[in-house]
Amino acid sequence: MSRQFYDGFADLVNGAASEPMALRLERPGQAGRLAVYRNNVASAAIEALRAAYPVVNAVTGSRFFSPMAKAFWRRCPPRTRGLSGYGDGFANHVAGYQPARMLPYLADIARLDRAWIEAHHAADGHVCRPAQVAALSPASLAELTPGLHPSARLLDLSWPIHDIWQRHRSGQSIERDLRLAAEAQSVLVWRPYGDVRSVVLDPGSACFLASLNEGKALASASEHTLVRYPDFDPAAAFGAALSAGYLSGALLP
Structure with a gap:
């Protein structure tokens, strides 16, 4: 034919x-x-x-x-x-x-739904663990380029919709008549150990993780973020990322 x-x-x-x-x-x-x-x-x-x-x-x-x-x-x-x-x-x-x-917030809900399914189906990858980082010298740590875990999806939203979206995902009460004011919100969706998770990030942490995701080393990402957010605490943000498991450990021994 x-x-x-x-x-x-x-x-x-x-x-x-x-x-x-x-x-x-x-x-x-x-x-x-x-x-x-x-x-x-x-x-x-x-x-x-x-x-x-x-x-x-x-x-x-x-x-x-x-x-x-x-x-x-x-x-x-x-x-x-x-x-x-x-x-x-x-x-x-x-x-x-x-x-x-x-x-107007519906597209952001769709972005979160899409991030969830992409994280769910993403390839497995090594998670950066605290014990691995503890074995590094200060100089090596500063030059470390962990990047984000392969399942991680970093979203910049126009509406503060994450908590409502999360309640829907967990089967809680459904809200259809929402009254929201437009407000930027950064959200990370990832799957560290089999279960998809999500978290709202403060602007400094979002900037820091975006820099790491671009391939910047820890020291460079910290400096870049501090220029924009002088009150940012790189050690606290790095510690939170390690504990939650959204950094990649592929480049660590």
Whole structure:
């Protein structure tokens, strides 16, 4: 069969009009069967998005979420056989989805949901442990470039939504009529030992971790952060990172 046939079939099951495909159908009943197949494909993609963005679904309700997800599917159909990672870019879609304009914080909720699933599916990696750091000389410690754990996702949000999102994830009461004032919030989502965790970071700690994630050494990251946040305590931030397990130990002996 020709490339045109396969392209037309792909357009049809992904919800696009496909006149070339329609012309190839020999019997009227074939169009109905193709429509059923197309609807099944759409439903599978929508349910995959609902599973990947549970808090977005909980806040909006299924009747709102389903058409929003279907609109995303039409623009960005799955490109792989598995649907576990489907939905990259959904947060941007939510931000531009006209009916969601009345929920300006919804895109940040979607970013948190996406960070959770990315952390959950991220590759395993060595965690930087206090005992490893204690064995280093002061000079070696200053030049250490741990970076963040492979599962870590550092988010800069426009709304203080983390605590509400976290309550939804833990199955607590659902809030749909939120009254929030826009306020920047930095959040880290990571999976140190099998369980996904999240924490709100103060601006200095967020800057420090972002610098480490860019490959800066501890001393350089500390100096960079102190220029912007003179009250920042590098030792306390490094200690918190070690205890929580969101630094990589890949470069340590």
